[in-house]
Amino acid sequence: MIKKLILVMGALVTPLIIGLLFTYDVIKIDWVSLMEIQASYRPMEDPLPLPARSVPIQGAAYIPELGVPVNPVPPESNSLTKGKRHYDNSCALCHGNTGEGNGGFSAFLRKFPPVSLVDEDRTALSDGAIFVTITEGVPGKMPHLRENLPIAEMRWDVVNYVRLLQQQANK
Numbered sequence: 001m002i003k004k005l006i007l008v009m010g011a012l013v014t015p016l017i018i019g020l021l022f023t024y025d026v027i028k029i030d031w032v033s034l035m036e037i038q039a040s041y042r043p044m045e046d047p048l049p050l051p052a053r054s055v056p057i058q059g060a061a062y063i064p065e066l067g068v069p070v071n072p073v074p075p076e077s078n079s080l081t082k083g084k085r086h087y088d089n090s091c092a093l094c095h096g097n098t099g100e101g102n103g104g105f106s107a108f109l110r111k112f113p114p115v116s117l118v119d120e121d122r123t124a125l126s127d128g129a130i131f132v133t134i135t136e137g138v139p140g141k142m143p144h145l146r147e148n149l150p151i152a153e154m155r156w157d158v159v160n161y162v163r164l165l166q167q168q169a170n171k
C-alpha cells in the first residue's frame with residue numbers, strides 16, 4: 001500500500017519538479033520569443049525623425065524662423081537647484097562638475113573633447129545659444145539632450161545653472 005502511494009506521489013511530483021527547474025531558469029532554454037522578431041528600436045538607437053511641422057506636446061521649444069529664443073525662466077534658487085540636478089545627470093560626465101570640460105567621459109572623446117563651459121567664449125554665448133546647443137547638440141560632437149531633458153523648462157534651468165558656474169569660475 002505505502003509502496004503504491006510513494007510511486008503515485010513520485011509520478012506526480014517528478015514532473016512538477018522538472019517543470020520548476022525550467023520555470024526558475026535552473027535549466028535555461030532560449031525559448032523562441034516572437035516579440036523579438038519585429039521592427040523595433042533598441043535602447044539608445046536613433047528614433048525616427050519627427051514628422052515635419054509637428055509640435056511636441058510640451059509646445060515648440062523654439063521656432064527657428066524667430067531667431068535665438070529668449071530665456072523665460074528667472075535664475076532663482078528653485079531653478080538653479082533643479083538646473084544643478086539636471087546638469088549633474090546630463091552634462092557633468094563630459095563637461096565636468098564645475099564646467100571646465102574635464103568630466104570622467106571626456107578622456108574618451110579625444111577627437112572632439114568637450115569644451116570648457118566657463119571660458120570666455122562660452123560665457124559670451126547667449127542663454128538662447130546654450131539652450132539650442134542642449135536641444136540640438138553639436139552634430140558629430142555633442143549628442144542632443146532633448147530626450148534627457150524633454151521639457152523646455154528643464155533646459156532653461158540648466159542654462160541658468162551654467163551661468164552660475166561661469167560666475168563662480170570667473171570670481
Ligand code: HEC
Nearest residue numbers: 090091094112113114115130133134138141142143145158
Ligand atoms: C557626450 C559628451 C557631452 C555631453 C553629455 C554634453 N556635452 Fe556639451 N559638448 C560636448 C562636446 C564634445 C562639445 C564641443 C563641440 C565642439 O567641439 O564644437 C560640447 C560643446 C558644448 C557647448 C558649446 C557649444 C558652442 O557653440 O560653443 C555648450 C554650451 C555645451 N556643450 C553645453 C552642454 C550642456 C549644458 C550639456 C548638458 C545638458 C552638455 N553640453 C552635455 C560634449 C558633451
